Amino acid sequence: MEPLQPMAENIAGLLRERGETVAICETTAGGLVSAALLSIPGASRYYAGAAVTYTGVARSTFLEIELDDYPGVRSSSAPYAMIIAETIRERLGATWGVGETGAA
Secondary structure (H helix, E strand, C coil): CHHHHHHHHHHHHHHHHHCCCEEEEECCCCCHHHHHHHCCCCHHHCEEEEEECCCHHHHHHHHCCCHHHCCCCCCCCHHHHHHHHHHHHHHHCCCEEEECCCCC
């Protein structure tokens, strides 16, 4: 996690400075992005929350997203990352949404 610390500090600083918040949806990172952001003091000022949706069941339950509604979109793709980012941002009322995905 140490290599993520400087990046998390920069992101936290920018969000605090701007009075903005972020919501995270992680798949293959399993909460690592959230852990890095939460390790910075004062995270409650900019961190709206997160969901780890590693499985289709988790995605359906927490985000209410069904891939059948998005023909041609694979779960480890940029379009999918955008879908989960927008969904988590809307659900948590954050300024920004981040969607992380990949192949496990």
